[in-house]
Amino acid sequence: MAGRVEGKIAFVTGGGSGMGREHALLMAEEGASIIVSDVNEAGGRETVSMINSKGGQGLFIDFDVASEAAWQSAVNQAVSTFGRVDILVNNAGIFMMKMMADTTEAELDRMLNINVKGVFYGCKHILPAMQKAGGGSIINISSIYGVIGAPAASAYQASKGAVRILTKSVAVEYAPYNIRANSIHPGVIRTPMTRDLMATPDSEKAILASTILRRAAEPREVAYPVLFLASSESSYITGAEIMVDGGYTTV
Amino acid sequence: MAGRVEGKIAFVTGGGSGMGREHALLLAEHGATLIVSDVNEAGGRETVSMINGKGGQGLFIKFDVAKEAEWKGAVDQAMASFGRVDILVNNAGILIMKTTQNTSSEELDRMLDINVKGVFYGCKHILPAMQKAGGGSIVNISSIAGIIGMAGAAAYQAAKGAVRILTKSVAVEYAPFNIRANSIHPGIIRTPMTQDFLVNEKTEKAFLGTTILRRPAEPREVSYPVLFLASGESSYITGAEIVVDGGYTTM
Numbered sequence: 001m002a003g004r005v006e007g008k009i010a011f012v013t014g015g016g017s018g019m020g021r022e023h024a025l026l027m028a029e030e031g032a033s034i035i036v037s038d039v040n041e042a043g044g045r046e047t048v049s050m051i052n053s054k055g056g057q058g059l060f061i062d063f064d065v066a067s068e069a070a071w072q073s074a075v076n077q078a079v080s081t082f083g084r085v086d087i088l089v090n091n092a093g094i095f096m097m098k099m100m101a102d103t104t105e106a107e108l109d110r111m112l113n114i115n116v117k118g119v120f121y122g123c124k125h126i127l128p129a130m131q132k133a134g135g136g137s138i139i140n141i142s143s144i145y146g147v148i149g150a151p152a153a154s155a156y157q158a159s160k161g162a163v164r165i166l167t168k169s170v171a172v173e174y175a176p177y178n179i180r181a182n183s184i185h186p187g188v189i190r191t192p193m194t195r196d197l198m199a200t201p202d203s204e205k206a207i208l209a210s211t212i213l214r215r216a217a218e219p220r221e222v223a224y225p226v227l228f229l230a231s232s233e234s235s236y237i238t239g240a241e242i243m244v245d246g247g248y249t250t251v
Numbered sequence: 252m253a254g255r256v257e258g259k260i261a262f263v264t265g266g267g268s269g270m271g272r273e274h275a276l277l278l279a280e281h282g283a284t285l286i287v288s289d290v291n292e293a294g295g296r297e298t299v300s301m302i303n304g305k306g307g308q309g310l311f312i313k314f315d316v317a318k319e320a321e322w323k324g325a326v327d328q329a330m331a332s333f334g335r336v337d338i339l340v341n342n343a344g345i346l347i348m349k350t351t352q353n354t355s356s357e358e359l360d361r362m363l364d365i366n367v368k369g370v371f372y373g374c375k376h377i378l379p380a381m382q383k384a385g386g387g388s389i390v391n392i393s394s395i396a397g398i399i400g401m402a403g404a405a406a407y408q409a410a411k412g413a414v415r416i417l418t419k420s421v422a423v424e425y426a427p428f429n430i431r432a433n434s435i436h437p438g439i440i441r442t443p444m445t446q447d448f449l450v451n452e453k454t455e456k457a458f459l460g461t462t463i464l465r466r467p468a469e470p471r472e473v474s475y476p477v478l479f480l481a482s483g484e485s486s487y488i489t490g491a492e493i494v495v496d497g498g499y500t501t502m
Contacts, residue, residue: 001252168501175463175498187487212426217487224484233475236438236468239501243491247426250419250490 003031004231009082009133011035011075013065013122014092016043018191019141021050022219023089023226028056030227032087035078037061065092065118071125078129085129087230090119090140090163095193100154108155115159116166123170123181135178139229140167142183144245164241171239180238182229187245190216212247254282255482260333260384262286264316264373265343267294269442270392272301273470274340274477279307281478283338286329288312316343316369322376329380336380338481341370341391344410346444351405359406366410367417374421374432386429390480391418393434395496401460415492422490431489433480438496439467463498 010027014020016038024034028051036051038044041062048058059081063070078085093115096107119140130136145153146160163183170181188194188207198204198216208214222244228234229242243249261278265271267289275285279302287302287309289295295311302309310332314321329336344366347358370391381387396404397411414434421432439459441449448458449467459465476495479485494500 171498171501172463175465212423213487213489214426221487224486225479225488228476228479228484233479235475236464236472236495236497237476237493238464239498240494240496242488242493244487245491246487247422247490250422 003029004227004233005087006031008032008086008230009035009078009084010087010089010230011037011078011085011126012089012091013037013118015047016040018193019186019189019219019222020089020091021047022223023091024058025050026220026223026227027087027230028054028058033057033082035059035061035082035085037063037065037074038092039064065122066113068117068121068125071121075125075129079132084132085126086133086136088122088126088130088136088138089226089230090122090138092118093141095156097152098155099152103155111155111159115156116162119163120166123166127174127177127179130179131177136180137230137234138167138170138174138179138181139226140181140183142167142185142241144185144187144243144248146183147185147241147243147249168239175238180234182234182237182240182242184222184225184229185241185243185245185249186217186222187211187243187248188216189219189222191219210248210251211245212251215246217244217246254280255478255484256338257282259283259337259481260286260329260335261338261340261481262288262329262336262377263340263342264288264369266298267291269444270437270440270470270473271340271342272298273474274342275309276301277471277474277478278338278481279305279309284333285309286312286333286336288314288316288325289343290315316373317364319368319372319376322372326376326380330383335383336377337384337387339373339377339381339387339389340477340481341373341389341414343369344392346404346407348403349406350403354406362406362410366407367413370414371417374417378425378428378430381430382428387431388481388485389418389421389425389430389432390477391432391434393418393436393492395436395438395494395499397434398436398492398494399500419490426489431485433485433488433491433493435473435476435480436492436494436496436500437468437473438462438499440473441467441469461499461502462496463501466497468495468497
């Protein structure tokens, strides 16, 4: 039985660990060929191994999303290997907990380079590859921190708020090319990025205080919404925000 | 291969035509048993025929969602037939295109009775049936008219705005029962409710407004998001708004 993204070519940044790996694995299970990128080469190659060993097809590209030139050549490599790209998941990102007063210019630059420019360049340079496909779906991973305010994450919040609205701009510009663009807003997800935040039962409880489901999510609970947006089942959804947060932004 | 809501008991109001019928048919295709309700008996029975004709199982209950006693009777009947309810799609609703000035008190009452109380009573009275199931998913059909302003549908907007936020209240209250609640916000969908506005290319263009996909949706394009919210794939999504509007609210 055909998978829900059968025969599609999907590009997942930050696919070497955490949520990115799960997005790549699930779409591969549903029939897509996956281009996995990461600056973490060991992790990225491991994700591709996992895909290949389950009978799927994966390609690893080691590049830094903050570099426009690197993006351009990564897309060229994808097109020369697969001829086109149907799905782009801009998942690569960094997290930093610091009060605004303590955030240095260098830290802010790093955050904006990876989390904003990384997504911007991805959306910009994937266009010709998606035009070759006759259309496509772009999924940008924002955060609940791109929606509501929280303490000690101002640089991260700025970057995720940018992703939220940049996505709508892309949705408007790319609609004539049959390309949809949407943002996903994960809440507290159990990944390497949040491990320190949930190191003890008390700290876990504190960070989950506003999550009405009272637990962190497993990465696959974000991967399924990504699959939904990647597939044609969401054909009338563009410029939208999907909160995957156990109700965090609801209260 | 098991459907995505295999073995679930789903209750769809307003299932006799338009989007409601399509939600019922798709959930049935994916393995759910359907309770279809409507005040339109011929339409409701036809939906159940279509379900049975494809090898599924359906039950029609004729009742008026605006009446609390009738909601209670309908849920009792569902329980007597199936023992529990896993999924509730509060889809029944009316549209009245009138400005604030021209809306009579009778029209306002009718709108609030069907579109708000109908959803409220559904959420209220389904609880014991979902507790018997050990959990569940409530999907309330709101509208883009519950998000952005438009001229000439004031009572409808009040009603759909109410549904949007009422859903979050239900999400908070029912989380301890393992019940999720989310709202769907369709844009311009091709159904009997909108056919007068989509009569020719000129009226269609005007009605589509800022829909960046430049076309109305087919009902099934709303049913797939309903299926997604009804199924376990959206297990970390509650209190959220899924906007299915071709980008209307994006601009």
